[in-house]
Amino acid sequence: MPILRWIRYTAWTALAVVVFVAAAILLGWWRVDGPGAPGRPVQTAGAPIDVGGPFSLVDHTGRRVTDADFRGKPMLVFFGFTHCPEVCPTTLLDLTNQLKALGPEAERLQVLFITVDPERDTPAQLALYLQSFDPRIVGLSGTVEEVEAAVKAYKAYARKIPTEDSYTMDHTASVYVMDAAGRFRTLIDYHEEAQAAQAKIRLVLK
Template identity: 70%
Template sequence: MPILKIIRYGAWGAVVIVAFAAAAITLGWWRVDGPGRPSSGGSVSTPLADVGGPFTSTDHTGRKVSQADYLGKPTLVFFGFTHCPEVCPTTLFELTTLLGKLGADADRLNVLFVSVDPERDTPAQLSLYLQSFDPRIVGLSGTQAEVDAALKAYKAYARRIPTAEGYTMDHTASVYLMDAEGRFRSLIDYHEEQDSALAKVRLLLKR
């Protein structure tokens, strides 16, 4: 399986993501039988609480939300921004296709698009942008402090990069798969084969 890919311009982001990805097993599924102990079957043991956690945000309808609002269902989390030229629209299109293939099971999932560009990504901007994708995808933004807290909780990377036109954002490009209790279970890599991504999500729904 390809290691977690990111669009990276900074060495700091590369170090964090490579270290994070190095703990993944062949299919990206992590298990813990106890804190710091190897799990049965040879899987790499990593405390699930290390990825994910409390956050507050505002969704694309203007409603104030927190991670508690999405517990009870497995959740797919993707960090990006609406001015993204390729990675974000491609990933959201692939998630839209995946939800279509799941059929009625798609209603048993939360799918969150968390903006790393709160300066431009207001709820109104997110709402307009998400009209091109599956309506079950929820856009989240907030203050810079709220975005930074979410990035830290998920060990995700984002950095503002100046350009001739203004700026763009360098960011983690994989989708986090969280179970119904908010625990990290897997990653969908950028441009991962649809069959592989679909299998991971179906396994997540069975847990």
């Protein structure tokens, strides 16, 4: 390949990579649980991004709560559903282990599990499901409209996928790491190494 053609090819390849990464940040950054094609979250550290915002939901004890009720503590926010076959129980177990690893510092952290399947995930169903994980994890549900508003606020993804006898949900599989003021800091990827995830959590506990 002539040198000028090689340089031109390399430049266009680099430009394509930049465009792809930018598109992933704006449109992707999720991995889904279900028959949809999986993607990979884009992680961001430090720079403020318009992720997160007001919500009004019902926790797994039946209490109406808003985002303001969780201010003052860093938050780990995960979107999922109780009929999830793999991603949700795996992630909630990982978060349980992270809380245990933090020791007393875990009391300074709030973990939220927001359902993307409010039709089936009532507060009572969430309470039953969360018995298998750390009791400090708070489950949140609400009306379809309220849940959709929370998903939209976090730039998350959720979509109902019909199956032969019912349906499943495609959804964002990363954990949002928010600081005590409710500002987005970074993402914990699905199956990210525990040590790397712990470092991201400690980032907002400083």
